[in-house]
Amino acid sequence: MxxxxxxxxxxxxxxxxxxxxxxxxxxxxxxxxxxxxxxxxxxxxxxxxxxxxxxxxxxxxxxxxxxxxxxxxxxxxxxxxxxxNPPAAVALTRKRPALMALLSQAGLPVPLTVAVSDWQEARAAATTLSVIKTAEGGDGRGENVLAGTRGDLPGAPPFPGPYVVQPFIANDGWDRKLYVAGARVRSLLKPSPLAHGHVTGGAPIAVDDALSRLAGRVADVTGLEIFGVDFLMGEAGPVIVDVNPFPGFRGVGEGPAMITEHLLARLD
Structure with missing residues (x-):
């Protein structure tokens, strides 16, 4: 109390x-x-x-x-x-098709995202190497995601639907994540969950002006205040593959101070 x-x-x-x-x-x-x-x-x-x-x-x-x-x-x-965070912003992150559509409409770099209701539709949509995820997102753990084509994807659903299907983004094999609390942004380099599953922590990487602007644009579009942005470094630059509210900031040594600073600013 x-x-x-x-x-x-x-x-x-x-x-x-x-x-x-x-x-x-x-x-x-x-x-x-x-x-x-x-x-x-x-x-x-x-x-x-x-x-x-x-x-x-x-x-x-x-x-x-x-x-x-x-x-x-x-x-x-x-x-x-x-x-x-504003509850409407959190609700948005749990609806991957709507989230990706909104980010795309705002001109942010995201993969084409196709929503399907069942696993057989997901397999049929994977005519080329694709990434399949649950349509409900938000936890940021890299779970319930699988890559493949319809020829090598399992016949039975590996996790419950509905699903989204996205083209596989050619990249260097590493995931990158922005950790955002208000105006402060930090980033970690992590092994891809497609190969290693959920990985806690990671190696700190520099946040340049372009990544800071990317984080700010995601905040503006979604309304989130404390959040994570998962992105890959594609051939043309960063591609956002997920946004999740209030991640655990594991491996971000300044995480507690970043969040506290933002909450104190909200109280002023």
Whole structure:
């Protein structure tokens, strides 16, 4: 429960699971507490009804919520409770066809994305080397993704649909990820999840002006404040293959400070 003393700034964290010691959010909360900001955690998946103190917070921060809990955050936003990230922006990232269409319309580099309802349609669409993913995205773990052509893709669905089919982007075999918190951007180089599955951490790489602008454009188009951008370095430059809200910032040493700085700015 939050302390609503006169002048006391407060942040309510609505989380999909309890924060573990040594991970991102406990560090962020400790930094906020050190800045004289009161923090408290509520787990909507365990207790769907939000306590009154949540709506009384100066800022609601949410991460890892299912659709039902995200709708509760949307109701808070409709009541003009400040929320980070905006729930509509998070909902957008879970609809890959809509997300990719919006980014494409804004002139951002994304692969052609075809939405299909079942696995056989996905296989049929993979006439050349393609990447198939679930149509619902957002977790940033590189799971539920497979590359191949219809001749070598499995006959049975390897994961539930619906799906999106994208052409395979020729690249150097490495994934790159931008980690964004407000105006601050960092980046890591990671092995491709197509070959190695979900990989935590990575090697830091420089963020040049072009990548900073790319992150800013994604923020403008989606409305996200704290997010990750997965991209490949194609022949013509970076190609965005996914956007996910509030990643874990593993391997980004400045991650907790970046997020805390942004949240403090939201409170001012």
């Amino acid at each position: 939050l302390d609503h003393r006169q002048g006391q700034r407060s942040v309510a964290f609505l989380l999909g699971k309890p924060p573990r010691a040594g991970t991102l959010l406990p560090e962020v909360m400790a930094l906020l507490n050190a800045a004289d900001v009161d923090t408290a955690v509520h787990l909507p998946h365990d207790q769907p009804e939000l306590p009154d103190w949540v709506a009384g917070a100066h800022l609601v921060v949410h991460r890892g919520l299912k659709w039902s809990a995200l709708r509760s955050v949307a109701q808070l936003a409709e009541a003009r409770v400040p929320c980070c």
